[in-house]
Amino acid sequence: MVTPIDPTSAAFLLAENRRMPMHVAALQLFETPDGAGRDYPRRMFEAMSDVPRVAPLFRKHPRRSLALAGQLAWHYDDDAEFDLGHHVRHAALPRPGRIRELLDLTSRVHGTRLAWDRPLWESYVIEGLRDGRVAMYTKTHHALVDGISAMRLMQSVLTTDPAQRGMPAPWAERPGTSRSRAERSLADVPASALRTALGLSAEAAGMPAALVRTLNKGLRNETSAISLYAPRTMFNQTISGARRFAAQDWPIARLRAVGKSSGTTINDVVLAMCSGAVRRYLIELDALPETTLVAMVPVGLNARDSHLASADGGNAVGSVMCRLGTDLEDAADRLMGIHGSMRDGKQALASMTPAQIVAMSALGQAPAILAPLLRMQGLVRPPYNLIISNVPGPRTTHYWNGAKLVGSYPVSIPINGMALNITCTSYDTQMAFGLTGCRRTVPHLQRLLTHLDDELAALEQATGVS
Incomplete structure (x- = not known):
């Protein structure tokens, strides 16, 4: 499936170069649930990687389209093309595992561009903090989300209930949730939006x-x-x-x-x-x-x-x-x-x-x-x-499958x-x-x-x- 890219998102893509990667990111810190064990970071990574189907937002990347006279358009990877293992990664900090080492790793990863030939996001589950916490760094191209959208996306998989389990990964397609704009047909557009269009x-x-x-x-x-x-x-x-x-x-x-x-x-x-x-x-x-x-x-x-x-x-x-x-x-x-x-x-x-x-x-x-x-x-x-x-x-305090979110940067x-x-x-x-x-x-x-x-x-x- 190919869809046109709106002008704002296209501008973020075209402005990008090696010196100026155009992705936003979040660094989150989680306290592990009571009795989680030393292998919790690995199990968290496996849960983030065990996704039956990835949401459309996380399967699209830019491509020049002949049908649109060479303009940039979103191409959506199907299940055979998409490689979740490229996007969800497991990393460990060197000793002594201070916040300093975590910030150094974040600095290095944040300076690396996202390749256009794959969907424009990556996430790292990071272990090795000496206080036992687990970090998660996720970056997404600004052509896909702004800061508010990214915040809402991360919130959507958290809960205020520490006992709740079965929370999905942020990139998992969830039944009953709204489809991406690219998948909406004209019949789905509310009357207020049509009135807005008529008022242009x-x-x-x-x-x-x-x-x-x-x-x-x-x-x-x-x-x-x-x-x-x-x-x-x-x-x-x-x-x-x-x-x-x-x-x-x-x-x-x-x-x-x-x-x-x-x-x-x-x-x-x-x-x-x-x-x-x-x-x-x-x-x-x-x-x-x-x-x-x-x-x-x-x-x-x-x-x-x-x-x-x-x-x-x-x-x-x-x-x-x-x-x-x-x-x-x-x-x-x-x-x-x-x-x-x-x-x-x-x-x-x-x-x-x-x-x-x-x-x-x-x-x-x-x-x-x-x-x-x-x-x-x-x-x-x-x-x-x-x-x-x-x-x-x-x-309020939020959790992901019992892990308490204690910091979001x-x-x-x-x-x-x-x-x-x-x-x-x-x-x-x-x-x-x-x-x-x-x-x-x-x-x-x-x-x-x-x-x-x-x-x-x-x-x-x-x-x-x-």
Whole structure:
């Protein structure tokens, strides 16, 4: 079966090169069930590999189609073509089996591209942690899923019941679940979607006005989907294909207390932690610019149109260009500046339809792609300096066949000219930060974890949180 690839997914495929693999990933930590035995990691791997049939999302890969005049299309492997053993792997850490060794392995595997001649995903069951936990690293091409879809997909095979068994692997086809979009016929499309399709002309008619509003805000250095005032920084260079990954989590209660005391949101506090940490890091390296850094903050459109992002995959992402206030010394001033910037950005998006948000966001990100292609990097200002995103996750403890999920850390995508990506995921009572950077361009990446911790303490002190 062959189906066309939507423009957003095609863009992720075409933008990819050896220096810029375009897959997202998650690193999960599980505590083994009581009495599981030393062979539990092997049995977990076998359970992940024992799948009667793989879901369509995990059987498709891109191919040029003669029927579509050479355009990219999804080709679906049948049972004879598909090799699950290539995608599900068993790995072990070298001694002493610290988190350091786990992060080193994650860094190396994350820097390797997914081959187009096979479905675009891999998963590793990893044993050898000296505390007995089992890790699972899963990467999936961004052409298949965005962060929200990936989170929902992983959640779909977890349960809040520690006694429940028989939970499938994330890639297993499950009876009664919704089919992928590629398998839906026109008769399956709900009436609301048809009404949306019939309203495309109205959206197109509103596009010029949305463009004018977005450009006006950009020219006035106000928050919108376009930034015209980001400074040049050490992050805005051509990157290599090697990656370094660092991760840590903090209690959500601490972030919530700062937000409550200051009248801001948890996402504002996350951005303020990142702002202060990056500021400290750049000061250490004598590389802090005089004007504020700008972060591209992805926003999931499913918040406004829930059918756009789901466990079936797909991409539904817009963006806000947030001024981080790295030119300000006081932590509280940075937090309030970020709060105002994000509020303005959300108000700007609220006046647009989802299609207009996607179009304006693509326009804002175009310079990040075009400058390297045209070899103009370093000659023009970057459209933003780094990427910071926050993907909501489960609010309660979850299990997979009795194994308790104790940590879930996002591993994301640095892009050419944007060597640092900070992605956060909430899980249970914790906010997990995953920092992914170019190994050459962002030295001593793990120092940012110390700075994040210091910055949260500074925010607590600045906002009067005891």
